[in-house]
């Protein structure tokens with residue numbers, strides 16, 4: 001099984017999401033084989049809308065975040081209780097959350113615990129081998145900061161070099177993210193030891209995202 005995980009970050013309005021979904025679902029999504037797991041991670045307000053439109057296809061929904069709290073007086077938070085049944089996956093540890101929201105190892109561990117408690121599969125992002133990876137994580141995404149949103153995607157060699165430093169995680173899926181698009185995705189997907197990719201920018205355009213999925217199948 002290979003993975004393509006689209007991360008919209010905090011882009012798109014309600015009408016833009018409608019437009020994206022209409023354009024994307026006009027493609028032959030039914031032909032995406034079971035061997036490729038496509039996961040879309042929209043902003044929280046659009047999770048339900050995307051889930052409704054995409055559930056008939058082999059496409060899963062992921063949340064971009066989860067609260068470290070279970071439930072209660074934490075205004076504005078989206079908790080595991082609320083994501084339960086709405087999303088199947090959740091991104092935790094993205095460098096933007098670490099940088100702008102100061103999420104440290106303790107917070108990230110609490111988020112992973114909550115996600116696992118609610119049966120969500122964790123997509124855990126790291127920037128390097130020294131990043132702490134909480135217990136229970138089974139999918140790690142290597143996202144070197146200088147490759148995110150810059151057009152400077154990492155070489156397969158450097159992605160594999162990072163993997164060789166994660167020997168303490170023998171059973172983890174290993175994903176790469178950072179400026180992945182339809183023109184460079186094949187080299188990652190062709191590699192036996194890379195389980196998938198996490199594109200951000202390339203997922204914003206439905207045509208480009210579809211092409212990226214198609215190119216992912218050429219391996």
Ligand code: PGA
Nearest residue numbers: 148149178179199200201
């Ligand atoms: P990018 O973003 O594909 O635009 O580099 C990836 C990510 O940060 O998740």
